Amino acid sequence: MKVAKFGGSSVASGAKIAQVINILNNDNKRQVVVVSAPGKRSKSDTKVTDLLIKYANLTLRKQNCEKIQAQIYARYAEIGKYFDLSMQGLNEIKALINDLPTHTFPNRDYLMAAFKAHGEFLNAKLLTMIMKKQGFKVRLLTPRQAGLVVTGSPNDASVNPETYVNLRNLELDPTEKIIFPGFYGISPSGNIATFSRGGSDITGAILARGFTAELYENFTDVDAIFSANPAIVSHPQPISKMTYREMRELSYAGFSVFHDEALIPAIQAQIPVNVKNTQHPERPGTMIVPETNFKAQHTITGIAGGKNFAALYLHKYLLNKGAGFTLKILQILDQHKVAYEHMPSGIDDITIIFKKEDLNAELIDQICNEIQVSLNPDQMQWIDDYAITMVVGEGMRDKLSLCASILYPLGQKNISIQMINQGASQISIMIGTRRGDAEEVIRTIYQTFFN
Ligand SMILES: Nc1ncnc2c1ncn2[C@@H]1O[C@H](COP(=O)(O)OP(=O)(O)O)[C@@H](O)[C@H]1O
Ligand SMILES: N[C@@H](CC(=O)OP(=O)(O)O)C(=O)O
Structure with missing residues (x-):
């Protein structure tokens, strides 16, 4: 069984999601699917997570939210319409967005976390509706239903070890795909708390460990992890294979393609990670593997x-x-x-x-x-x-x-x-x-x- 995580750039539009569905269709082992909130469709676009942060701040300041609510809904509606989804499904998403300010939260930080988490929750819900409509056997599984428990600060939480016991107790049906929203978990008191930004990578790794996956595939918008940030060095060399330890150091220091905390669950369960391009899934991408028997190809990775x-x-x-x-x-x-x-x-x-x-x-x-x-x-x-x-x-x-x-x-x-x-x-x-x-x-x- 494999866990496949699709980053915001891979789920930013209807056309991108169609490609995600292709990828899932091509390999039955891709059984657990983690999605981020819709990301940028172009360089000048805004990620849904950033729109939700704006929405949370307007709510906290008791300002008018109609414009931002419409902007957020438009992102999901655009995807839904690409797949001819029923208005009933889209209205459900609209209501969930518009009702957010009516919920009660223990404090401002929890409010912010819950608003942000809805980016991935609504996208997972939408993808489930789309795939069901296309005849796939799929099920939305939320962090609350799965028992993904987190502790720490509401907007920079860490996974609680009991999560792994909860995940192990879940029965997965090999003929059914699970769609799981990334980026957040549930605190012991039952409130939503998110990981730090980019944290859907962490969710994928937690599920890979919890379900003892053979591989954690992390789909993004580049062919591989490169030996330097492509925004700084033009056409840097791709890294075909690297160790967990190398990736930890590089992601901590700035390789934003993979969250530095996301490797920890993968390391704990020794699950290899494959970073791949959603637009070119046939390309090998980068394998991140344990240190044992690793033969370095170059002095510097x-x-x-x-x-x-x-x-x-x-x-x-x-x-x-x-x-x-x-x-x-x-x-x-x-x-x-x-x-x-x-x-x-x-x-x-x-x-x-x-x-x-x-x-x-x-x-x-x-x-x-x-x-x-x-x-x-x-x-x-x-x-x-x-x-x-x-x-x-x-x-x-x-x-x-x-x-x-x-x-x-x-x-x-x-x-x-x-x-x-x-x-x-x-x-x-x-x-x-x-x-x-x-x-x-x-x-x-x-x-x-x-x-
Ligand atoms: N060394 C690197 N190799 C590949 N991509 C990198 C590297 N350093 C930074 N990046 C950037 O990371 C981006 C992918 O990460 P991110 O935007 O978080 O993707 P996703 O939306 O899939 O989560 C790439 O588009 C690239 O600009
Ligand atoms: N949507 C969240 C979590 C995440 O992991 O996103 P992405 O896969 O786009 O990096 C964020 O923007 O921080």
């Missing part, structure tokens, strides 16, 4: 970059001798519930790297003030535009001159390196630069190793 970081640089002589320096920093961060991403350090220096989305100006000032009072560093600098480039490859182990090969061409281009970190993971090197240099860093490293 991929180069990823994330620009939305900030860093706090601290310098204090004999920092390495003073007990508790790092502990005090962590305590201050913990008091403000701020997580750090990386903390490379030297004998007298330490850099703490944060995701910008976790901070605001007031919080930055509070943290810096407390560090100044508590640790009295000789130098403290807040670097607001920080980018991280990650060079990743199983083939990088024990390659002694690799750092020099990466850094020399960057030096030739006068790119200033703020930080380099190698070692914690033997298969990656992390490079910190100013945001303005980030894309040139990726292009330069790509040219060095792939051209």
Whole structure:
């Protein structure tokens, strides 16, 4: 049995959904189907999830919602009409959209989560109606019916382990396809909570583990995962096979094609993941596989970059001798519930790297003030535009001159390196630069190793 997840770009229009149905029809093993909300039909289009966020905000501000309700409904109506769906089915979808503000929610965050989740819920409902009309044996299965339980914050939830027990107890009929909405689960108190953005990938992986699938197929709008983001490097090489560990590092650092948290359930159950193109399902795509017996084909597998970081640089002589320096920093961060991403350090220096989305100006000032009072560093600098480039490859182990090969061409281009970190993971090197240099860093490293 296979779990097939179709991303927003693959379910954005009637024509795209017709292709999804073809793909499902071509392989009976594609038994569990996870769908995202309709995504962008063109570069300038808006994802339904973003329309729903706008709708939630208008509702919270008690403003008129008629226009946004019509805009959201139009996306589903366009798909329904492509398949000549009855008005009765479409009216059901319209009512579900328009009734959202009449529900009660424990707080604003749960309201936001429930509005967002309707993007995938309504799309799964629509696809089920369409496929039933075409004579397929299909069933809509929702996270509530399946027992997909999540905990944590309502808009950045994590799967609860009891989900796997619940999924294992469900009987799947091999002659029937299950259509499952991605992106959300149900909290212990019965409220809708979503994963972070792009989280339908996580749903697919949870179901693959829960139903012990032989393969998790992740259908998207590119032929494969490329060794660099195609928006930065033109025509980058596709990666035919990579390990879970490589993908984790690359997706964390910016390969948005696959959510970095989505690999965890697949790894736990050792289920291979195949990223494929919905428009060209015959192409092999990228296989993401366990590390055991993996033979690296190249030194470097991929180069990823994330620009939305900030860093706090601290310098204090004999920092390495003073007990508790790092502990005090962590305590201050913990008091403000701020997580750090990386903390490379030297004998007298330490850099703490944060995701910008976790901070605001007031919080930055509070943290810096407390560090100044508590640790009295000789130098403290807040670097607001920080980018991280990650060079990743199983083939990088024990390659002694690799750092020099990466850094020399960057030096030739006068790119200033703020930080380099190698070692914690033997298969990656992390490079910190100013945001303005980030894309040139990726292009330069790509040219060095792939051209
Ligand atoms: N290294 C990479 N390889 C392939 N695609 C990448 C890479 N880095 C970023 N992307 C982007 O990821 C996009 C696919 O992810 P996403 O938009 O989330 O798809 P979906 O709508 O299927 O969930 C591609 O269109 C591409 O622009
Ligand atoms: N629709 C949600 C969840 C998701 O996974 O979407 P996509 O498959 O389009 O990345 C989002 O936009 O975040």
